[in-house]
Amino acid sequence: MEVDTLQDAQETKNGGNDFKENGSLDPVVYQLVRVEGDGTLVPPTEDEVLQIEQFLDDKVDLPSIDDVGNVEDFFTNDCMLLKEPDFEEGYSELETNGEIHTQQFDADLEVDRLKPSVDSLDIPSKCTVDHDHKPDKLNTEQGDNNIVHQDNASTETPKSTVLNDSCSAEKEKTDACSRSVNNSSTGPSVSGVTSSVPDFSILRGEVCLDNLTIRELQEAFRATFGRETTVKDKLWLKRRITMGLTNSCDVQSSGCVVKDYKIVCKDAKHELPTIEGIPKAEVEATSLVRYQVLGPGNERDTPSCSYYRSEDQQRSSNRLKGVSTDNDESEGTLQDEQGAAKRLRKPTKRYIEELSDTETLGSTGKLSSPGKMAAHGEVLLRQRVTPLQEVDSLSITYPTRKDTFGGFSVHVPYASRMRRGRPRRNFISFLDDDPPVECPEVQMAVETMSGKDGEHVNHVNSAVEVPLMKNTEKKGGHIETAEKKGGHIETADNKEIHSIEADDICRSDAKTKTKRGFKRKHHRAWTLSEVLKLVDGVAQFGPGKWSEIRRLSFASYSYRTSVDLKDKWRNLIRASQTQLSPENDGVCPRKSNPSIIPVPPAILLRVKELAELQSQAGNLAAAIKFSGQSSKVAQGRGSSGFL
DNA sequence: CTTAGGG
DNA sequence: CCCTAAG
Known part of the structure; x- marks a missing residue:
């Protein structure tokens, strides 16, 4: 079998x-x-x-x-x-x-x-x-x-x-x-x-x-x-x-x-x-x-x-x-x-x-029918309508789509496609939008299949690039599971790098698509390196300079918008406060969730310091605004270097 | 377009 | 992440 x-x-x-x-x-x-x-x-x-x-x-x-x-x-x-x-x-x-x-x-x-x-x-x-x-x-x-x-x-x-x-x-x-x-x-x-x-x-x-x-x-x-x-x-x-x-x-x-x-x-x-x-x-x-x-x-x-x-x-x-x-x-x-x-x-x-x-057909088991999955929507429908007699007499290949789980490229039934955007309300649009929907899959494939290529550009540390959260792709719980099962925590680097292109395609695609976020931006877990960059960026340019940070520190991460940075920073601050300050017995609030790799305390510390700086900066804005110093200040144990 | 914030 | 309101 x-x-x-x-x-x-x-x-x-x-x-x-x-x-x-x-x-x-x-x-x-x-x-x-x-x-x-x-x-x-x-x-x-x-x-x-x-x-x-x-x-x-x-x-x-x-x-x-x-x-x-x-x-x-x-x-x-x-x-x-x-x-x-x-x-x-x-x-x-x-x-x-x-x-x-x-x-x-x-x-x-x-x-x-x-x-x-x-x-x-x-x-x-x-x-x-x-x-x-x-x-x-x-x-x-x-x-x-x-x-x-x-x-x-x-x-x-x-x-x-x-x-x-x-x-x-x-x-x-x-x-x-x-x-x-x-x-x-x-x-x-x-x-x-x-x-x-x-x-x-x-x-x-x-x-x-x-x-x-x-x-x-x-x-x-x-x-x-x-x-x-x-x-x-x-x-x-x-x-x-x-x-x-x-x-x-x-x-x-x-x-x-x-x-x-x-x-x-x-x-x-x-x-x-x-x-x-x-x-x-x-x-x-x-x-x-x-x-x-x-x-x-x-x-x-x-x-x-x-x-x-x-x-x-x-x-x-x-x-x-x-x-x-x-x-x-x-x-x-x-x-x-x-x-x-x-x-x-x-x-x-x-x-x-x-x-x-x-068996009879001497099937050795082609894992599925890649060729026929092209226009699943229609192909599939026709198949279903065919009288059963014929169906089983022919070697019907059911529409599947290629997807990647834990590094394995497999064909999954059409129906199991992940939802990427907001629910579609009507079939017509569903069909029309099909191509773009495919995008994530492509991306997945790209991410997991290919080895890393280009983009060593201004990459500081590709070492720690593990997604902070393992359930990187696909919000749905089950895919996540599948990925885990695949069992490898690929170096986020791979992920990031390859995702970039694919995702860009996706995004542009999504954006061109009917307005109102028909598609939700593919969720990308923030990797450690990203966080580091962000922190560095904030340290350098100061908080609020998201566009700058993005331009300079995230040049290679085209999928992070300034808003993303801002959001992430906000979250980081929250985390640092929640997770660090109350001297929480080292237990992170989100504890017991193995799928989440907490942001290293070290980073949180920095975040916290920066955050404090920011708040204080509110009063003494000038100090920070002079970026040159601020970065040093930030890196050098925060408040100390501060006026 | 960029930020800030709420959701 | 998304969406919006404000600069």
């Missing part, structure tokens, strides 16, 4: 209010999209993006090389997990995944008009059965409805006769689906899928996929996944089907017979290591542990579930489940604890498919 697999397996996520703490996400990647009234997809607003950024935090970690192994491990186990008790549930849950999100849209946006797009976006079989069955429950008008579906699906299918039941369930779903499709006026009907019922008999008993024709395989695929596939690749189909039936990722591309959802290798005649043999409890435990690894989001229940369902709702839905209550119970518990523990999410069926896809 490769990192890219994870990223490729994107899920449709809608904007709106569903991004909150609990909005658990796939361990994979989400693509934030908003469905417009007419069914078209639109990039998320920055606000929306922001809302999920925190989740992506964990996600971002995934691709990190170190985690790959774990991830793989995880999926393997998880696959097995699905198999056992709630096989069905696993499935329906997984399948409903996309739908759920989309459905939430119904609440957020215009309900009726969305249906079509929903259908077109998602797997046919995903259509809501429950609208028919449990009209009373959650699926009223609130965004909570979605949950029931999967629950029902799982509930209504006794475990014993898994296959057949699942078939019927699927059938129902399909029917319901077609209904809803038909009901909706404009909906692009799902090609044929809804018209006929898959031939589930094909999956009955011992299935030897090798003996099936492509058509049969496709049928089997449909019976397995509840949707059609246009893929004609036998190998691919076989793998998919096998995986689907066995719920295992570990499937050989051929020579396997599926019997009772277990893989039986023709040749080896032995079952692949599935959940069999592993104590249920152990498995469960495993899952628990794993769940904690991945993300705040959780998953046994679909994201929306955990978030949208109130406690009561959850209970009621649990009741609905009936059969699989015990499992649900634990799930519920898990959910309750999810806040504290990170858990992994079951790989979605789609993920599984994607997985095999990449």
